[in-house]
Amino acid sequence: MSEKIGFVGVGRMxxxxxxxxxxxxxxxxxxxxxxxxxxxxxxxxxxxxVCTTLAEVTAKSNVIVTVVTxxxxxxxxxxxxxxxxxxxxxGKVFINCATVSPAIHIKVAKLARAAKAASLEACMAxxxxxxxEGTLYLMCGGERATFEKVQPVLESLSSSLKYxxxxxxxxxxxxxxxxxxxxxxAALAEGLAxxxxxxxxxxxxxxxxxxxxxxSRVLQTDGExxxxxxxxxxxSGAHAAKDSGIALDLARQQKLDLPVSNAARRQFDKMVxxxxxxxxxxxxxxxxxxxxxxxxxxx
Amino acid sequence: MSEKIGFVGVGRMxxxxxxxxxxxxxxxxxxxxxxxxxxxxxxxxxxxxVCTTLAEVTAKSNVIVTVVTxxxxxxxxxxxxxxxxxxxxxGKVFINCATVSPAIHIKVAKLARAAKAASLEACMAxxxxxxxEGTLYLMCGGERATFEKVQPVLESLSSSLKYxxxxxxxxxxxxxxxxxxxxxxAALAEGLAxxxxxxxxxxxxxxxxxxxxxxSRVLQTDGExxxxxxxxxxxSGAHAAKDSGIALDLARQQKLDLPVSNAARRQFDKMVxxxxxxxxxxxxxxxxxxxxxxxxxxx
Numbered sequence: 331m332s333e334k335i336g337f338v339g340v341g342r343m344x345x346x347x348x349x350x351x352x353x354x355x356x357x358x359x360x361x362x363x364x365x366x367x368x369x370x371x372x373x374x375x376x377x378x379x380v381c382t383t384l385a386e387v388t389a390k391s392n393v394i395v396t397v398v399t400x401x402x403x404x405x406x407x408x409x410x411x412x413x414x415x416x417x418x419x420x421g422k423v424f425i426n427c428a429t430v431s432p433a434i435h436i437k438v439a440k441l442a443r444a445a446k447a448a449s450l451e452a453c454m455a456x457x458x459x460x461x462x463e464g465t466l467y468l469m470c471g472g473e474r475a476t477f478e479k480v481q482p483v484l485e486s487l488s489s490s491l492k493y494x495x496x497x498x499x500x501x502x503x504x505x506x507x508x509x510x511x512x513x514x515x516a517a518l519a520e521g522l523a524x525x526x527x528x529x530x531x532x533x534x535x536x537x538x539x540x541x542x543x544x545x546s547r548v549l550q551t552d553g554e555x556x557x558x559x560x561x562x563x564x565x566s567g568a569h570a571a572k573d574s575g576i577a578l579d580l581a582r583q584q585k586l587d588l589p590v591s592n593a594a595r596r597q598f599d600k601m602v603x604x605x606x607x608x609x610x611x612x613x614x615x616x617x618x619x620x621x622x623x624x625x626x627x628x629x
Numbered sequence: 630m631s632e633k634i635g636f637v638g639v640g641r642m643x644x645x646x647x648x649x650x651x652x653x654x655x656x657x658x659x660x661x662x663x664x665x666x667x668x669x670x671x672x673x674x675x676x677x678x679v680c681t682t683l684a685e686v687t688a689k690s691n692v693i694v695t696v697v698t699x700x701x702x703x704x705x706x707x708x709x710x711x712x713x714x715x716x717x718x719x720g721k722v723f724i725n726c727a728t729v730s731p732a733i734h735i736k737v738a739k740l741a742r743a744a745k746a747a748s749l750e751a752c753m754a755x756x757x758x759x760x761x762e763g764t765l766y767l768m769c770g771g772e773r774a775t776f777e778k779v780q781p782v783l784e785s786l787s788s789s790l791k792y793x794x795x796x797x798x799x800x801x802x803x804x805x806x807x808x809x810x811x812x813x814x815a816a817l818a819e820g821l822a823x824x825x826x827x828x829x830x831x832x833x834x835x836x837x838x839x840x841x842x843x844x845s846r847v848l849q850t851d852g853e854x855x856x857x858x859x860x861x862x863x864x865s866g867a868h869a870a871k872d873s874g875i876a877l878d879l880a881r882q883q884k885l886d887l888p889v890s891n892a893a894r895r896q897f898d899k900m901v902x903x904x905x906x907x908x909x910x911x912x913x914x915x916x917x918x919x920x921x922x923x924x925x926x927x928x
Contacts, residue, residue, distance in 0.1 A: 469837065490840065502827055507838060509816075510817060510819075511841070513820075513889065514843070520809075520889055520890045521812075521890070524879060528883065530801065534802075538768065538806060541789065542755075544806045544807075544808075544846070545846040547845065580827060586822060586823060588822070588917065590816050590896060591820075593889045593891070594816070597888065597889060618886075
């Protein structure tokens with residue numbers, strides 16, 4: 331079944347998801363972005379309309395995929411007053427893909443229900459290449475009926491689709507995935523930095539890591555990049571800071587002390603503060619390797 | 630070629646290595662342990678002599694395998710004065726398997742050379758089961774000629790034998806492996822503890838971790854144990870504290886700041902301080918999961 335799909339937020343993830351859906355036979359009818367140029371480019375490429383209001387996106391589409399930046403952006407596009415995706419949303423389905431807090435997903439689910447629409451969180455644990463190829467790891471939260479309704483769309487995007495549970499739960503799991511991933515990344519950067527300082531052959535060290543208890547997914551994805559200072563962005567240090575922040579806010583609400591995750595979060599916060607938050611998360615190695623990043627003067 | 634092998638330190642690792650070597654056709658001729666009962670038991674089982682002095686072990690053996698606790702124990706058994714493995718050591722080969730500091734391995738290598746003996750560090754990145762089965766991951770440091778001389782013994786112990794480089798280098802790599810492994814372990818404990826506090830299904834959460842950027846070797850080895858509070862000791866929290874300490878001492882000497890590894894080390898130090906350092910390293914989850922470990926009053 332093909333759907334008329336609208337997109338809100340067509341950065342690198344959103345635009346590649348749109349391309350993939352179009353390729354799979356879905357119609358991309360409407361595109362909206364806070365950066366008009368981004369919307370215009372992808373709209374032209376895919377034959378969609380550029381919308382200047384959110385309500386217009388909802389009006390043109392059956393299914394609206396949102397890939398926005400953060401909680402604040404989510405509150406803005408699902409604003410119950412003023413221009414909003416919720417206007418005329420009866421019968422429409424929202425698929426919300428941004429990594430935002432579980433609380434926002436729960437709030438949006440309620441607002442959508444009040445507007446007689448449905449919403450699903452579809453949290454992605456993969457990156458741009460997977461978006462383009464339709465091989466995202468997708469964790470979904472919301473009503474199961476909603477999940478089943480848009481399953482063909484989700485399956486076009488994902489080679490690994492998982493229904494996690496009710497609203498907020500997928501976002502929680504996603505935040506935990508990224509919390510652990512980010513900490514493993516910072517830990518790896520420290521291990522390699524120490525090996526580098528001790529003049530070990532880092533290719534040999536990474537090989538030993540890969541065969542022992544030090545092995546991890548981030549060793550495979552980021553280890554060589556850390557060594558070679560190749561930090562083209564797939565998942566930025568700034569995103570890592572944000573996502574660890576979401577998880578650690580949940581921990582704080584639970585009065586749970588997570589000192590190691592906190593230390594890692596401070597490293598990603600430091601990337602942002604030091605002006606290198608736009609680098610891939612592997613760029614955390616710039617902070618740990620001797621003689622790489624010159625720290626800004628403390629303020 | 631079978632060797633006459635002596636063992637110094639026959640705890641769980643040492644005794645299982647001795648069993649394995651015997652099985653492979655080597656002769657276990659001499660056993661020494663600071664706990665006489667341990668020495669007696671394994672000596673009886675394997676038909677070896679119990680030695681009451683270190684010099685006696687050297688006298689009886691061609692190859693002496695040492696598996697002691699820490700730097701201090703290494704200094705004691707290779708004491709240039711008094712009873713020592715170095716006495717009459719001409720032509721003998723020491724294989725030193727304990728995880729101790731690279732500096733001690735370098736020192737012992739020099740002392741052995743002065744005694745016209747040879748020494749090799751053989752650092753194990755595996756545990757008791759692998760010791761018994763001869764499938765240790767073994768990283769060796771020292772003269773290559775020494776490595777080659779005892780290669781048949783090493784191959785009886787290891788399914789994955791690696792010559793890393795000169796004295797001290799294998800111990801350094803081993804310390805880095807354990808540093809990263811320990812930090813990943815503490816990070817995993819925090820992620821699962823938060824999932825537990827948020828009432829997520831931890832089996833589902835572990836499955837998602839395993840399929841995403843949160844995956845790691847320690848997730849496979851320790852994840853379920855953390856969930857089920859199954860902390861039978863393979864590699865204790867106390868050992869984790871010691872090994873991270875060795876690596877972080879090296880970092881300090883290099884004036885390298887490794888905040889995430891330090892935070893993890895403090896967790897393993899805390900296990901020791903709180904009287905649960907004898908648990909497996911997975912026991913770090915006892916500190917992070919809500920309502921598990923009651924902290925001692927601060928002193």
